[in-house]
Amino acid sequence: MLSWLQRTLRSSIGKKVLMACTGLGLIGFLIGHLAGNLTLFADSEGEAFTHYATTLNSNPALPVVEVGLTLLFLAHIVLAFKVTRENREARGKGYTLRNDHGARTPGSRSMMITGVLILAFIVVHLIDFRFDKPELEEMSLLAGMVESRLSGTVGFLIYFGAMVPLTLHLSHAFQSALQTLGLNHPKYNCLIKVVGRGLALIIGLGFASFPLAYFFGGNA
């Protein structure tokens, strides 16, 4: 009964469509996450951020959203490893000498490496602020936790450094996802490329602004 769905999802195109959809979902998450974090810059006492964090954490739907988000990440990661392994096998013995024809970009050629680096960062980031997050009544402590983590040298290097692979990953991600979904049209191709790279820069610089502000500014 479901054989058509199984066949679709197991096909090369089906796997790539899943990669594209989960990836687009994760881009959506990043935009929301960045927007929320920007409340840190709203006032120097961190009131806006505390309000945001309290509202978010008191929402009973949060655990459901977190489970959904975890599934999105897991599907994207598991598929990435599967597809990469299959692609290596499809080549077999590789070329002794290889010169590209000029179409690859730093982002496109490094998707697996940047993906793994982002994953490593996410583990650190979850340990820092998810598993260690304060109780609901003490959310006002969170802004201080962020500040002390990001103003230290190690914290700065991790939180700033991780934005390099993220930006690279995103620079290929958006347009690649749309192409996989078949959304390609001469009227929009240029726009899609610009929006993809623009998104990568905005998200990358946006998140990088926090370690920069705390490390160099002392106080946001």
Next chain:
Amino acid sequence: MSAGHDSSSMKLTLHVWRQKGPDDEGRFEIHRLNDVSQDMSFLEMLDVLNEQLTNEGREPVVFDHDCREGICGMCSLVINGQVHGPVPEITTCQLHMRKFNDGDTIYIEPFRAKAFPIIRDLATDRTAFDRIIQSGGFVSVNTGNAPDANALLVSKQNADEAMDAAACIGCGGCVAACPNAAAMLFTSAKVSQLALLPQGAPERDARVLAMVGQMDAEGFGNCTNESECQAACPKGISVTNIARLNREYLRASLVGKSQ
């Protein structure tokens, strides 16, 4: 053989891939050619090498070729790491030695993909492409009198796009150039040329499902939209066709009528 054309005569060092059969390890063999004319095509240069090898009583290098005029898709080769050599939008048989310099070292390797096993030396078995075509890359028609011209109207736009897709000569360069050894550019061109025309409409869904199924079964890789295939294609086939293939496949899978 015209020896002594100093300005057009080149000395070359070739690193040529030699492999006795599909299961042989394979290795590079180094050969020197002392009098290569700039007017030769790359394949003619290999002919000269083979003549030299035969005269020395050694086995000539096996390589694929047929028309030698850029239309059959039989020639292949990865030359200095690039599919069909360094010049865009031409096949190896159309590559001329004037694109190289006196004293150059040239690496010559076969197309590498698990789905294109090496038969011997530089010759590869690309019948996987034939099987993809056999699975659905055709239209079933009643043969009879030829229909009147323009009995079936095709818009200029669609005719042009179908014609561009039909320029694919099935050489397999896209697979060889793809970092993932994917066959998406080939399959998408073959699906597109029929999907764009009214004659292709009746079998549209079944065709794309069967051809993608066969493509996967042959062991090609998964497309990651690097566009190296388009850059390497001797016929300039566009990755726009890949987007169309993705659309066609999703449409046929999700809302198509065939099972």
